Amino acid sequence: MNELLQLYIPASIILIVLGLYCIATKRDLIKIVLGIEIMTSGVNLNIIAMGLRSNGVEALAQSIALISMTIGACIAAVALSIIINVFRHYRTTDTKELRRLRW
């Protein structure tokens, strides 16, 4: 189990860093929300890896991962509705354009 933990913790950290990289560097709002979702996936993988025991994954870790997934879905829903609202106002989802068009 310890070997698997050593395998999964770096993988989840890589996923979180990839998500952060996407949020920091990409200009399209939809890409940024995809980056947030990749980060959430990394966090879920981390939670499940932390709950790994010799006889499977702990029920507590599974329930916390479930809550994390629900929160991730809620974040995506609200963020995408905000993107649609922004598009209605400015006719673009490019963050550079949005910065130029602010009032």
Added chain:
Amino acid sequence: MADYLIHISFLVILITLAFLVIEVKDLLRALALFILMSSVLSVIFYILGAPFIAVFQLAIYAGAIAVLFLATLHTTKGRVMSENLSLAISLLLASLLLIIVLFFSINIIDTLNVFNPPQGYPLEEVPFFIWTYRGFDIIIQGFLLLATVTAVIAILRKKEGSKVAEETVEEGVKNE
């Protein structure tokens, strides 16, 4: 050693797909790759011994969130489905094929007895644990979903009042 290699190969596929999601220029292709990434993560959860989380990952991330992204793409980037219909259908078929291949690869691994997935807790134990010890979490999740629905409705509703105000301002400017 063989099961270790299987874990490594799935993780390499996962990280490669995540990198491709970020770097692919076309948003529809990025979304299709995101669905594939979620499916691979679901398989990883399954082989780790968390079938409930695998099912939820597949339903929420590869299903619900992907549909929300597709609707947003359709609204913001024009009619993506009608323009790239063949591409979208081929990607959908490819992702379905990959899921089937991944599913059967687990079965092949089982039959070859290369890797025995951990037995894990009995399947009934997780819902029992959640209902018994994490009841408040379920209630909070319900409130969270309610708040999300309310927020989405509030954000997306047509603002009639502001339009009237803008019109009156424009009329005032014309009169001047």
